[in-house]
Amino acid sequence: MLILEALADAGHATSAVDLALITGFNRQTVYRLLNQLEELQLVHRDIRKERYRLGTRFGRLAVNGLATMTSNRQVHEVLERLVGEVRETCNIGVLDGNEVVYIDRVECDWPLRVQLQAGSRVPAYCTAIGKLLLAHRTPGQLEHYLNSVRLTPLNGNTITDAEALRSALVAIRKQRFSINNQEDSIGLLAVAVPILGANKSVMAGLALHGPEARLNESRATSLVGRLRSAARDISQVLFSDPVPCETAD
Secondary structure (H helix, E strand, O other), rough: OOHHHHHHHHHOEEEHHHHHHHHOOOOHHHHHHHHHHHHOOOOOEEEOOEEEEEEEHHHHHHHHHHHHHHOOOOHHHHHHHHHHHHHOOEEEEEOOEEEEEEEEEOOOOOOOOOOOOOOOOEEEEOOOOHHHHHOOOOOHHHHHHHOOOOOOOOOOOOOOOOHHHHHHHHHHHOOOOOEEOOOOOOOOOEEEEEOOOOOEEEEEEEEEEEEEOOHHHHHHHHHHHHHHHHHHHHHHHHHHOOOOOOOOO
C-alpha cells in the first residue's frame, strides 16, 4: 500500500530507488514488492527507463471504488438538490482509461434531455468532465493519452488538433472549470468543475448539461459557482474531512 500510495502521489513514473527513499524500505524489498505488484497488474514497468507507474488493474479498482463511494445516499442527495435548483441534468464522472465513466447521475424533469445512465461512457477529449480531468493530468499522462487516442471529429465543433486541445486544457486548468459547447453533440452544452480529494488533487468531475435552447454558454458560466459549492459538499461526504474548494462566484 505504501508503494501504491507513493506512485499515486508522485503522479509520474518513478524508479525503485526513489520508491525506496519515499517508503523507507530497502531496495531489495522494494524490487520484490514491485515484482509482485507487476504480476497483479497493479503497477506497470517501463522496461526502457526502469521506472514504475500505476497499472491498469489499479485504475479499474480506483474507478470502481469511487463508484461505490458515490453510491452513498448523501452524495446522491447533493446531486438531487443541485438538479432541483438548476433544473438541468447533473452527473459525476471519472477517467477510466481514455474515457469518462459516469458514476452517479440525476436527470432533470424536462422532456427534452439526454438520457444516460450511471456507468455510461463518453470520450474524454470532447466532453466537459473529460477535458477538465485531462487538464489536471501530469504532462506525461497527457502525452500518453494523446498518443493512444484518435481525436475523431464528431461534428464541426470537435477539437481534433492535439496542439489546440493542449491550449484548451491549459486554459481550463487556470480557470478551474470546463465548458463543452456542442463538441460531442450539436445542440448540447455542458459545464464541469473538479471534485477535490483530501490532498487537493482532482479526483472526479461534477457537470451539468442541457440543450442550447435552455443552457447557453453565458448561463453555463453563471452556474459555475453553484457547481463548485455542490462539489465541495460531495468532497466532504466522500473524503470525510472538509477539503478546500473553489469559492462560489
